[in-house]
Every structure is written in structure tokens, then in C-alpha cells.
Amino acid sequence: MDLESTPNNSRDPDSDEYLLIATVNSQDAEAFNRLFQRYSSKIYALGMKLTRNEQLSKDLVQEAMLNVWRKARLYDVDRGTAQGWIFTMARNRCFDMLRKQKRQPQCVTADDIWPQASDADAEFVHEEQGSFAAETTIIAGYCEQLPKLQQDVIEQIYILDRTHEEAASVLEIPLGTLKSRLRLGISKLRLLIGADQ
Numbered sequence: 581m582d583l584e585s586t587p588n589n590s591r592d593p594d595s596d597e598y599l600l601i602a603t604v605n606s607q608d609a610e611a612f613n614r615l616f617q618r619y620s621s622k623i624y625a626l627g628m629k630l631t632r633n634e635q636l637s638k639d640l641v642q643e644a645m646l647n648v649w650r651k652a653r654l655y656d657v658d659r660g661t662a663q664g665w666i667f668t669m670a671r672n673r674c675f676d677m678l679r680k681q682k683r684q685p686q687c688v689t690a691d692d693i694w695p696q697a698s699d700a701d702a703e704f705v706h707e708e709q710g711s712f713a714a715e716t717t718i719i720a721g722y723c724e725q726l727p728k729l730q731q732d733v734i735e736q737i738y739i740l741d742r743t744h745e746e747a748a749s750v751l752e753i754p755l756g757t758l759k760s761r762l763r764l765g766i767s768k769l770r771l772l773i774g775a776d777q
Contacts, residue, residue: 619663619666630675725772
């Protein structure tokens with residue numbers, strides 16, 4: 581883009597158009613920094629208005645201004661002001677971010693799943709631990725009814741919490757054999773548990 585062939589406001593070194601054209605022509609980092617300083621707070625305000633989310637608004641500033649840097653060569657002085665072009669890019673990027681966020685499942689944190697420890701909660705957790713211990717004892721009784729080879733595999737995987745590879749190494753058996761014994765043992769456990777209920 582040639583500064584000589586552009587309208588008069590594009591020749592003013594302080595105009596947005598001049599700075600944008602300078603960014604295109606010579607990858608002028610100083611011109612881009614001035615644009616960034618002028619528009620970052622305005623784009624942030626636009627983001628807050630559209631998303632009502634501080635982090636998304638901060639991300640919008642970064643991504644929109646990165647797009648300005650990358651796509652400055654697409655700006656056409658004859659089609660509008662630099663400000664209009666920058667805000668259109670920012671608005672479009674914001675809508676892209678909102679669409680992407682809508683498609684992604686919401687993150688679930690541990691705080692969403694586990695209650696905070698209070699006196700009432702501590703009592704509930706204590707009861708749950710007692711119930712878990714009782715269930716573990718019952719399952720251990722069923723495991724004793726399995727053949728020794730299947731017991732060993734289930735103990736390695738579920739009690740000692742080893743990976744299949746680690747358990748096969750400890751038991752000195754091939755991985756396929758371990759998986760077969762595990763599958764048979766679990767199948768027999770299901771039958772034993774189901775028969776008693």
C-alpha cells in the first residue's frame with residue numbers, strides 16, 4: 581500500500597490509517613504498538629459488553645490485535661476507516677470465541693464434585709468411608725473364591741493399583757495372559773456377586 585496514493589487523513593502520521601499502513605508496508609512495530617495502545621482498552625470494553633467475561637475479554641484483545649498485525653495488508657483505505665476495520669475484526673473474533681466456547685463442554689473442577697469439608701460433610705464422608713470399607717471386605721471375600729492365578733492378577737491391578745504392564749512384570753507372565761486372567765476373574769466376580777443378591 582502506498583501512502584502517496586491514499587486520502588489525506590492517511591498521510592497524517594498520527595492517524596490510525598497511517599499507522600495501519602505503516603504496519604503493512606514495513607512491519608513497523610512502533611506503529612503497531614501505538615495502534616495497540618489506542619485500541620486495547622476499547623476492544624476490552626467491547627469484549628466485556630459482548631461476553632461479560634474478563635478472561636475472554638483479555639483474550640479477545642490479544643487475538644484481535646494479533647489478527648490486525650497478521651491481516652493489516654487486507655485493509656483498504658477506500659472501503660472505510662482503520663477504526664471500523666479494527667472493530668469489525670475484533671467483533672468477528674469475539675463471535676468466533678463465543679461459538680467455540682459454546683461447542684466445548686464445561687470444565688468440571690474437583691470443587692464442583694466434592695463438597696467442602698464442614699462438620700456435617702465430615703460426618704457424611706466418615707459414613708461413606710465405613711460403607712466403602714464394608715463393601716471392600718465383601719468383595720475380598722468373593723475374591724477368595726476365585727482361582728489363585730486370577731486372585732493374584734486382580735490384587736495387582738485393583739488393590740496394588742498397578743498398570744497391566746507392571747502387574748505382568750511382577751507376576752512374570754505375558755501381558756496377554758494377565759489380561760485373560762483379569763477378564764475371567766472379573767467375569768466370575770460378577771457372577772458371584774449377582775448370585776448373592
